[in-house]
Amino acid sequence: MRPRITPDEAQKLWNDYRSGDMYALANIMQGYYSDLFHWGLRLHGEREFVKDCIQDMFVNLWKTQQSVVDNAAAPVSNVRSYLLVALKTRILRELSKKHVTHQSMLSDEYSFSVEFSSDLRLIDEEHEVYQVRKLEGVLNSLSERQKELIYLRFYQSLSFEQIAEVMNLSRQSVYNLLQKSLGSLRKHYHLS
Amino acid sequence: MKSYESYTVEDFLEDDSFRKWVQGQGTQEMFWLSFLEKYPDRQDAFRQAEHLIRAANVAEEWLPEKEIRAEVERFIEKLGGGEAHLEIGFSDDDEEDNGRGVFWKRWLIAAAAMLVLGAGIGWYYYYQNNETEPGIAATGTSPPNLVTTQNDSDKPLKINLPDGSEVTLSPQSSLRYPSEFEDGARIVYLTGEALFSVKRQGQTFMVHTGKVVTKVLGTRFVVSAFDDDRNITVQVQTGKVSVYVDKPSETEIKGLIITANQAAVFEKSANQLSKTVVENPEKLPDVSVENILKYDEVPLPVILRDIEKSYGIPVQFDADSFWTCKITVAFSNESMYDKLSILCKTVSAGYEIVDGQIVVSGQGCSK
Numbered sequence: 001m002r003p004r005i006t007p008d009e010a011q012k013l014w015n016d017y018r019s020g021d022m023y024a025l026a027n028i029m030q031g032y033y034s035d036l037f038h039w040g041l042r043l044h045g046e047r048e049f050v051k052d053c054i055q056d057m058f059v060n061l062w063k064t065q066q067s068v069v070d071n072a073a074a075p076v077s078n079v080r081s082y083l084l085v086a087l088k089t090r091i092l093r094e095l096s097k098k099h100v101t102h103q104s105m106l107s108d109e110y111s112f113s114v115e116f117s118s119d120l121r122l123i124d125e126e127h128e129v130y131q132v133r134k135l136e137g138v139l140n141s142l143s144e145r146q147k148e149l150i151y152l153r154f155y156q157s158l159s160f161e162q163i164a165e166v167m168n169l170s171r172q173s174v175y176n177l178l179q180k181s182l183g184s185l186r187k188h189y190h191l192s
Numbered sequence: 193m194k195s196y197e198s199y200t201v202e203d204f205l206e207d208d209s210f211r212k213w214v215q216g217q218g219t220q221e222m223f224w225l226s227f228l229e230k231y232p233d234r235q236d237a238f239r240q241a242e243h244l245i246r247a248a249n250v251a252e253e254w255l256p257e258k259e260i261r262a263e264v265e266r267f268i269e270k271l272g273g274g275e276a277h278l279e280i281g282f283s284d285d286d287e288e289d290n291g292r293g294v295f296w297k298r299w300l301i302a303a304a305a306m307l308v309l310g311a312g313i314g315w316y317y318y319y320q321n322n323e324t325e326p327g328i329a330a331t332g333t334s335p336p337n338l339v340t341t342q343n344d345s346d347k348p349l350k351i352n353l354p355d356g357s358e359v360t361l362s363p364q365s366s367l368r369y370p371s372e373f374e375d376g377a378r379i380v381y382l383t384g385e386a387l388f389s390v391k392r393q394g395q396t397f398m399v400h401t402g403k404v405v406t407k408v409l410g411t412r413f414v415v416s417a418f419d420d421d422r423n424i425t426v427q428v429q430t431g432k433v434s435v436y437v438d439k440p441s442e443t444e445i446k447g448l449i450i451t452a453n454q455a456a457v458f459e460k461s462a463n464q465l466s467k468t469v470v471e472n473p474e475k476l477p478d479v480s481v482e483n484i485l486k487y488d489e490v491p492l493p494v495i496l497r498d499i500e501k502s503y504g505i506p507v508q509f510d511a512d513s514f515w516t517c518k519i520t521v522a523f524s525n526e527s528m529y530d531k532l533s534i535l536c537k538t539v540s541a542g543y544e545i546v547d548g549q550i551v552v553s554g555q556g557c558s559k
Contacts, residue, residue, distance in 0.1 A: 016512065023268075023512060023515045026264050026268050026515065027511045029263070029267055030260065030261075030264045033263065034252065034253070034255055034260065037260075038252065038253050115250070115251070116248055116249065117249060117250070118246050118247045119215075119249035122216065123246065128243065132243045133247075135244055139247055150248050154215075154250075155250045159206075178205075182202070185240075
């Protein structure tokens with residue numbers, strides 16, 4: 001995995017950006033670009049489209065910088081999840097513009113595609129490899145929302161709190177969703 | 193905070209320290225390695241959570257650094273920024289001597305640091321008798337039928353271990369290993385220096401050298417622990433190993449994970465384990481940083497990140513102050529340290545090696 005900027009670094013850059021430092025925002029963009037790009041492609045698989053959305057999102061962040069500064073009541077507790085939400089909102093909005101049918105923004109209907117492929121590098125035992133491969137299969141057969149949850153937790157390293165924010169769900173719903181996923185996983189686990 | 197005794201799969205999954213450990217980014221290696229010793233009935237939940245995290249791995253999208261850079265540049269241009277150009281010039285001014293001086297000084301410091309690794313006072317004794325070893329090492333107590341290979345020649349000696357792993361034993365060194373590895377961990381005992389190419393296999397591979405244990409996570413690495421050395425060093429060529437101090441009496445067990453081009457040094461007199469960078473870092477074979485050779489008006493942070501990626505050594509710097517430093521440079525086959533010196537000279541900055549990382553500091557450039 002690429003080295004990432006730490007939450008503390010990001011928070012510091014974000015504060016600089018809020019006080020008007022354009023390069024701080026450019027640094028945030030650089031630091032989170034590959035993660036945002038990865039996330040964007042999960043929501044829509046066109047690379048150029050995703051790149052444009054990221055570009056527009058950051059230009060927009062800069063434009064609204066003034067209002068962000070004024071609005072002291074809008075603190076950003078986690079830069080990464082804030083950006084993931086912003087990008088998701090933008091991508092879904094752009095997509096709904098593209099489609100003729102009226103699709104409500106941030107409905108549960110958006111597609112999310114991810115392919116889990118186990119990291120077997122540090123596994124020693126043969127039967128563990130087998131076990132993990134099986135789990136991988138189950139993970140890939142989960143619903144899109146369940147996969148999104150797993151992806152946000154383990155690829156984007158978000159807390160459940162932040163996942164709730166990004167998925168526009170309550171924390172309780174996130175837990176329920178996790179329980180449901182674990183249910184399917186356990187069933188297969190014991191069969192083996 | 194929930195107590196570990198009642199940890200469920202969910203708790204493990206929610207625990208960031210656990211997640212990082214499984215994903216190989218952790219800082220609490222020893223804690224999680226010995227977790228099941230302390231809480232044996234958490235075994236199922238622990239394993240399931242671990243497997244799930246491994247299974248939930250997602251491949252990165254291929255996106256060249258150049259493209260990211262271009263996007264960030266595009267962004268800055270849109271906002272009306274982007275000035276301050278700097279060219280590298282070696283020819284005309286007095287600065288050159290200065291810079292050369294700095295360059296050599298830095299190089300010498302690096303060389304000196306490495307020499308320390310080879311100097312020393314005597315130290316090595318057989319250790320694990322009568323002591324309960326911590327964590328995973330416990331499986332290695334009272335090894336039966338150890339074979340000892342001593343290299344008294346002046347040439348390196350190749351040894352094939354029963355599991356197919358290869359060891360190149362340096363002169364004046366000896367390796368003790370079982371004629372057949374038992375179930376559990378593969379454990380060998382080294383005095384002196386050896387290069388290990390470990391075969392990936394069911395059991396953990398561990399090298400005991402006095403007070404230091406190196407646990408392999410699949411890799412090539414060099415362990416150096418001569419009797420009369422002041423330090424024990426472990427240098428990683430590829431892959432990843434974890435190194436820790438084998439001293440059960442201490443409450444705090446210090447462990448480190450080191451990756452390619454990093455080294456762990458155990459200072460015997462101070463009983464201290466620390467991280468540094470190997471003498472001649474090699475570019476990682478499997479990293480495709482494009483264009484690490486030629487840069488045209490590229491912000492310094494971008495180049496430093498490329499160096500970080502191609503050598504796998506973390507580079508710390510204040511991206512804010514260096515962002516306006518635009519660099520034009522053509523590298524050929526300079527060493528990593530030479531590249532850093534050239535870059536630092538250009539922007540009147542300096543670098544040092546701290547804790548296995550490169551720290552670049554300076555005033556930055558005016559906009």
